Amino acid sequence: MAQGASFPYEEVAEIGGGAYGTVYKARDTESGKFVALKSVRVQTDQDGLPISTVREVALLKRLEQFDHPNVVRLMDVCAIQRTDSETKVTLVFEHVDQDLKTYLEKAPAPGLSQDRIKDLMRQLLCGLGFLHSNRVMHRDLKPENVLVTSGGQVKLADFGLARIYSCHMALTPVVVTLWYRPPEVLLGSSYATPVDIWSTGCIFAEMFRRKPLFCGESEMDQxxxxxxxIGLPSEEEWPKDVTVTRKQFLPPNHPPITDFVPELSEQGAELLLEMLTFDPLLRISALNALEHEYLKEEETADTEESTRESEAVP
Structure with a gap:
């Protein structure tokens, strides 16, 4: 981690803000290439940076050695001491011009083809499987954190940041969308890597619908x-370590999932429901999802059409 050295990046434009502060597009003054900058102010003591921050950054740097095609590259980490008790840590990532939200908005009507959606899902799950196998949870997966290059390559961004930022959040009001959060997080129960699979299921449905599947206004509404x-879970499935009770919800008369995502095939609907399984222990894993029949069928067919389509979306 570069400590206090001259900062070789020149901010060009603000490209987004969220739970973790503002993101800037910047130029590397040495190479001239564009990068994305994300900074956090970390409280420090006489020993320097908190060990938790150093550990999380080291993990992200270690992942970088694998150079996974579906994970955004962490190119540099700069730490500049601002005061005796505060250090500004800036993570420097490769810059990708658009996210999945923009990509879906730009797709000409009636939206993406089945083959293109399958290709995007395979790439997303490949990146997620890689993170999970290295014990990294994303925890904030949504279309804005799934980047899509001009060539149609998917790259996961903002993974691991939740852990780095959670203990050192600036005291500013933060609005984190509920729409991609799994039930165990909404209920305040314990959670692990299946949280990301739930979010991926929400994104999967959104690729067809071109709008979010669950748009709640509060945690209970969500x-x-x-x-x-998905229906009201049974009393046996309801987690024991939460204050919200099952009795607070009326059993809905829930229609089949294809009423919400009509373009889904039978195999696709099966995969979606395995991702949107209430019990996280029963939720499909990223690697098992990649082996699902829906993503394996016609895997090699229509690649030319898929490539043409990815080039047609700017």
């Missing part, structure tokens, strides 16, 4: 909307 789609 849970209610989820149960309208």
């Amino acid at each position: 849970l209610g909307k989820i149960f309208q789609v």
